Amino acid sequence: MLIILIGVIILHLLDLILLLVSTAANAWTVDGNISAHLWYICTTTTSNYHCQQSPSDDWLQAVQALMILSVLFCLLSLFFFLCQLFTLVKGGRFFFTAIFQILASLFVMSAAIIYTVMKPDLETDPACYGYAYVLAWVAFPLTLISGLIYIVLRKRE
């Protein structure tokens, strides 16, 4: 039981870290020296780098909002899990935790889908996706699995 608990908490923390890095790191699109989205467009030359704010398109603001919401909901579900761990009756299920975790996974999925569909090409050649974008897609199934685990999990002693 303790192993399951530790495993579940580690998975949850991993999800949280993935979501935080994906939201905060500015590398959803990488094109040589240019790394862009979600917040800035940064150009690195040999001696320095120069950043300017990303143009405030509607879809980009939606992606920003959805990523921030997914981080918030993941934090809230961790908080609820720790609360329910001590207050739930024996045999009860962690429904609140599961709902918030599944909502977080839905938000990450929506953000990644919107970004994939609406992404403009920075240069003539289509640019590569950066590591933050990959982390967002990796975080989606992990949070979904974590949420489903919380639905199945029952509280014992």
Added chain:
Amino acid sequence: MLTLLALTSVVILGIVPQTQAIVVYTGWERHALVGSDIRLSCSFFSWRWTSPDVSFSWSYRPDGARDSIAIFHYANGEAYVAKKSPFWDRLEFVGNPSRRDGSIVIKNLDFSDNGTFTCDAKNPPDIGGSASSVRLLVFENVPIQAGVITGAIIGAVLGLLVLIVVIYYLMRFLVARRVFSLSVSKHGKKGKGKEGSQQRQAPALSAEQAKLKAAASEKKKQESRKDKK
């Protein structure tokens, strides 16, 4: 003590400016609609007092061009607008040099005015330091500012969450109240039902016989009514 502090501060202020430079402040980016006026502000910080020889120089570099052209210069109490610049008839000096303000107003903007404006202020003998640039973007209609939609979506979702939680607890509270009144009547009904079922189970035969008699009497009554009609 106080005089010692004052002396040290004066000495420090006397020494320090020779190593400090002037710092010019403009905005970072300005958005404007086509046909409107825009005020480009420029001010500076300098350790020295504002001298009467303070000077402001504005230059303009269009988007995509490599060189910048001088468009405005203020020195010795006189404002000069460059005759060959694209702004020579649209530029007005609205700054107050004695208050370290060297702002200009450009009227009747057009899409060709997109570019970077650089303000260079000098406060003799404090002439070191770098100029500062502000980027002008001219739009047909002003786009939604960065972060407005983000904040709206986050606020809406969190508000919905709070609403759902409030409604959930409200429903629990109300149902708890109703359950109290319902269970009283239900207990009554249930009690009667249980008692009734217990009673029925014992004299089952007599109940069935009573039902049969009742059904027969009802049929007779109906027949008599039909006969009457």
